Amino acid sequence: MSDTSDQQAIERPASTADVAAEQRPPEQQQQGTAEVARQLEAGGGDEGGTLRQADEAPLFPPDEAGQLQDRWQEVQASFVDEPRQAVQQADELVAGAIKRLAQTFADERSQLEGQWDRGDEVSTEDLRVALQKYRSFFGRLLKV
Amino acid sequence: MTQDTVQIIFVALAVVALVAIALLWMRKRRSEGLKSRFGAEYDTLAKHTGDESKAEALLAAREKRVAAFQFTPLTTDERNRFVGSWREVQAQFVDDPKGAVTRADGLLGEVMKARGYPVADFEQRAADLSVDHAEVVQHYRTAHDIAERHERGEAGTEDLRQAMIHFRALFDDLVNEPDPAANGAPVKEKEKIRE
Numbered sequence: 403m404s405d406t407s408d409q410q411a412i413e414r415p416a417s418t419a420d421v422a423a424e425q426r427p428p429e430q431q432q433q434g435t436a437e438v439a440r441q442l443e444a445g446g447g448d449e450g451g452t453l454r455q456a457d458e459a460p461l462f463p464p465d466e467a468g469q470l471q472d473r474w475q476e477v478q479a480s481f482v483d484e485p486r487q488a489v490q491q492a493d494e495l496v497a498g499a500i501k502r503l504a505q506t507f508a509d510e511r512s513q514l515e516g517q518w519d520r521g522d523e524v525s526t527e528d529l530r531v532a533l534q535k536y537r538s539f540f541g542r543l544l545k546v
Numbered sequence: 547m548t549q550d551t552v553q554i555i556f557v558a559l560a561v562v563a564l565v566a567i568a569l570l571w572m573r574k575r576r577s578e579g580l581k582s583r584f585g586a587e588y589d590t591l592a593k594h595t596g597d598e599s600k601a602e603a604l605l606a607a608r609e610k611r612v613a614a615f616q617f618t619p620l621t622t623d624e625r626n627r628f629v630g631s632w633r634e635v636q637a638q639f640v641d642d643p644k645g646a647v648t649r650a651d652g653l654l655g656e657v658m659k660a661r662g663y664p665v666a667d668f669e670q671r672a673a674d675l676s677v678d679h680a681e682v683v684q685h686y687r688t689a690h691d692i693a694e695r696h697e698r699g700e701a702g703t704e705d706l707r708q709a710m711i712h713f714r715a716l717f718d719d720l721v722n723e724p725d726p727a728a729n730g731a732p733v734k735e736k737e738k739i740r741e
Contacts, residue, residue: 479637482710 461503461546470499503546510539580605586684587676612677617662620721628657628721636710643706647693650713654686657720675716682719685712 460467473495481488518524518532580602581588591601620628631653639646659665663674668690676683689712695701701709 475637478640479633481640482636482707482714485707 461506461542462499466502470495507543514539576606577602583609583680584676585680587680608673608677612674615662615664615674618660619723620657620660624660625721628653628660628717632714632717636714639707639710643703644696647689647696647706647709647713650710650717651690651693654713654717654720657717661720661723679716679719682716685715689713689716 462470474492477488477491477495480491514532514535517535518529577598584591584605588601588605591604592598595601595604632650635646635649635653638649655665655671658671658675663671666674672683672686672690675686689709692701692705692709692712696706696709
C-alpha cells in the first residue's frame with residue numbers, strides 16, 4: 403500500500419489529504435468530523451457553493467506545488483548517485499512542506515480571528531458568518 | 547659450388563632474413579596497435595583464449611567488421627530525447643530497481659541502433675563497441691554481469707545501483723560522442739546526465 407500511496411503523493415500534493423483520509427481509523431471524535439463533512443457535502447443554503455470552494459482550495463498555490471514537484475523529481479533522480487543524500491533531501495523537502503502548511507493554516511486562522519475578535523461591537527450576523535468560515539476551515543484541516 | 551651460386555644463396559638468405567624481420571616488425575606493430583586500441587579488452591580476451599595471437603586475430607576481425615558499419619551521429623533532437631529518457635529511467639530506479647536497469651539496457655540498445663550499430667546479442671554488441679569505446683565497454687560488461695547475477699538472485703539493490711552507473715558511463719560516451727563531420731570537435735554542450 404505504501405508504494406502506491408507514495409507515488410500518488412509524488413504526483414498530486416493534494417492527495418496527501420486522500421491518503422490521510424483512507425488511513426484515519428473511525429473514532430468517536432471523528433463522528434463530529436463526519437457530520438461536518440456531511441454538512442459540507444450537502445452545502446447548507448446559499449453558502450453551500452462558497453463553502454465548498456473554500457473547502458476544496460488547494461493547500462499549496464499551484465506554482466509553489468509545481469516547484470516542490472520539480473524539486474522532488476530532482477531528489478528522486480539523484481538517488482542512483484547518492485542514495486543516502488537523496489533520502490536526506492527528501493526528508494528536508496517533506497519537513498519544509500509541513501512547515502509551510504502549518505504557516506498557511508496559522509495565517510488563515512489569525513485572519514479569521516481578526517474578523518470577529520474586535521471587542522463587543524460585533525453583530526450576531528457577523529458572528530454567524532464567522533462560525534461558518536471556521537467550520538469550513540476546520541473541515542479542511544481535518545481532511546489533511 | 548661456384549662463387550655466383552654462393553652469392554645468390556647469400557642474397558636469397560639476406561632477402562629472406564629481411565622479409566622475416568619486416569614481418570616480425572609489422573606483427574609487433576599490429577600487436578601494439580591492438581593493445582593500445584583495445585586496452586583491457588585485449589587483456590581479457592588474451593586471458594580467455596589463452597593465446598595472444600588468437601586474441602589479436604579476433605580483435606582484428608572486430609575492427610574489420612566495425613569498419614563496415616555506417617555510423618551516423620545523433621541529431622540534436624535524438625540526443626535530447628535520449629537524455630530525457632535516461633533521466634526518467636534513472637528516477638524510476640527508486641520504484642523498480644530491476645525494471646530501471648532493464649530499461650536502461652534497452653535505452654542503450656536504442657542509442658546504439660540510432661548511431662548505426664546493428665542489432666545483435668549482448669556479446670556481439672560488446673565486441674562491436676570495444677572497437678571505438680574500449681574503456682567504457684568494460685562498464686557495459688560489468689553492468690550486464692550484475693543484471694545476470696540479479697536474475698540468479700545473487701545481486702541486491704546496491705549492485706543494481708552500480709549497474710545503472712556503469713550503464714550510464716557507456717550512455718554518456720555514446721550520446722556525447724564528437725561528430726566526425728565537425729572534425730572531432732566535441733558536442734557543444736557536453737551535458738552530463740548527473741546533475
